[in-house]
Amino acid sequence: MEAKSASSTHEVILEVENVSKSFPGVKALDGVSFDLRRGEVHALVGENGAGKSTLMKILSGVYQPDDGIIRYKGKPVTFSDVTQARKAGIAIIYQELNLIPHLSVAANIFIGREPLTRFGTLDEKRMNADAVAMLARLNVALDPTIKLNQLPVSKQQMVEIAKAISFDSEVLIMDEPTSALTESEINELFRIIHTLRDQGVAIIYISHRLDELKHIVDRISIFRDGRSVSTDDYTAISMGEIVNRMVGRKLENKFPPKQNVPTTEKILEVRHIVRKGVLHDISFDLYRGEILGIAGLMGAGRSELGRAIFGADPIDSGEVLMNGHKLSLRSPADAIKAGIAYLSENRKEEGLAVKMTLAENVTMANVLEICRRFGVLSRGQEIEVTQRYVKSLNIRTPRLTQIVNNLSGGNQQKVVVAKWLFCDSKILIFDEPTRGIDVGTKYAIYELIGALAREGRGVIMISSDLPEILGLTDRVLVLHEGKLAATLTTAQTTQEEILNYAAGVA
């Protein structure tokens, strides 16, 4: 807290005045105003669809505003493309990193402007040296010749940051930078953000994880429905107030009251699962009506455990019993037939066929159900089924044949849930169900998970969000380096205890 605004000079570097932007049928921004000072970390929060991303795309030159003024260093500017904005000193780091996996760290940083020797060949030596210097500005030591795909996501992100500041950026926009990071990696990222801020860089920080803001943010602006609601010093506003302004109504609790009561009836028994180098002899039980959390640091094998039970990855030994019967888990098709569902953490890559329609995605895992004889589809039945889930899950869409890519993240997640409900799955494995999802929708997803367990299904919830684990589950498995480090009863544990087991210090 103390060092926070030390380097903030109150000099405004970027000013947005009454900016509006419409797309066909949608007013994405409606007279937004916002200012950014040199040497501050300025959080921008709001639900999905509040207009944050649109404003950031305007600032970084992807879109042009319909109306309003942007002043940069006192002068009105318009950026017609990303290159112009970057040259002026405004860089953006998206949630999905824009790096080339097969090239080295240095090559990624200097791509498109590689230093050349006198003979016109690549000057690798200088490029590597410059890359090291650039990383040193972030206090990061990294071999510049290593290939990017050999680095963990967190290190890749540092490369992205180094690339951004290598353009002498004075404004750095970060969109959900922590969504793929573990606790310790997040701390490292915050250290880097502090370093940059102290060097006078102005940082716009977009995040759905409100609890992490207290570590780094100087001021906070709140957006709702395409309008800017308020800007405050972070210390002058309470968390409750932030959430209220974001959703425009009182949201008392982050988590719904407990709905499910675990039974003592085993629905799933996992026995000695081994996947060499990834999972080491893991055994546990899941009870009917129970929500079982799986916690652990990144790389501890959380998702891998979920995928193994689902048959998505092959295992070397071990077995899984459902209702006492041994399951064959050679493919997801087997698991689905048995009544197991897996909701992947990467919705767009693994969960949805984004080019297809909402209805087609809902029925994808159980097309047989809407088929007449000989595998002929009944469109009418498909629409009927989809209608039912759109209603019960409150999926917001203009029509049932909407292409899934055009839905918001929260609604996409609900489409995935609908897909598995339509299979009448008895066991649902949620992998990071609320990643990249706004507060209001999170609550709805939590309610949904609770309701699924109340109906007597077994729910496994893999999450890196510990409050979520504590707020929702009945028991927690903590993984550490592919081993089961602890099985804890949620009501009797704490965030600290889980973290200790996860870090292998307990």
Next chain:
Amino acid sequence: MSEMPTEPIEKARPESPEKAGKSGLALDRFITFAAVIVLFTFFSLTARNFFTMRSILSLALQTSTITLMGIGVTFVIITGGIDLSIGSVVAFSGTIAVIAARAGLPIWLSMVIGLCVGVVTGLLNGLMITRLKLPPFIATLGTMMVTRGVALTITNANAWPAPQDFGKLGNGTVFGTGPQFPGIPYPVLIMIAVALIFGFILSRTRLGRYTYAIGSNQEAARLSGIKVNQVKMINYVFCGLLSALVGIILASRMVTSQPNSATGYEMNAIASAVIGGTSLMGGVGTVGGTVIGSFIIGILTVGLTMAGANYFMQQIVIGLVVIGAVTVDQLRGRK
């Protein structure tokens, strides 16, 4: 859940409003169909004898083979694959059918054997792609060379005449009323039947749905329990089967085995699919679109010939149409 904020419905997607909805597809189809009408009218006015029953029937006959191959490759392309072996399989299957007929087997049986050749090459393509994990481009390139080579070796690169009855399928017609209306050629009827059947499979059956799902997102499809390998295999078998059908029709039309024929036909097939809106990225395409795409190529070929343009000019024009069609697609922002 009822206390979810009730924003207006359009607000659900303000983050990506620029993308086209599915209604754009219908418009695209209309545009390509309109292009067929425009081309047809143009040649009717400029080329003498274009708008006669005889030349229309000949147009349909010529186009039938491109359409059949195009439909097969459309299935494969929608899964995100490609089949370069089509032309070779056409020649190979036709050759085998003629050899079988010459050996004294009944005509129908030799034709079925020809079709089986297509099924087997399709299976081999599918196996290499799903089991050995070869890229479709490489696997089918290999098949293209091997099947062509086998066809040339067993015939010593000679064209052999087939028994007279072998020519009925390619040259026969129905409903003929004399010189004014020589009748609808069998291959045109086959084309119509295949287009209807395969169009139905693609748009109305589980298999068709899975085909789109795999092309749209293979991993999501697998994690939804879809047997990805099995569906892909079936698609390559379809493509091989339709290629073999074309091989038999062509051999029947010539009443000879032609191991040297059909070189590069796969490119026409791919072009017809692409002009018809099939995306090489997978996940997008329809049988109807491919039929229209084939007819655009067919009309251009026949029309330009009748208008006096030589083969080389036709190549240039068709090439430009392929580029133009995909450019229009890209400009419309469809991925």
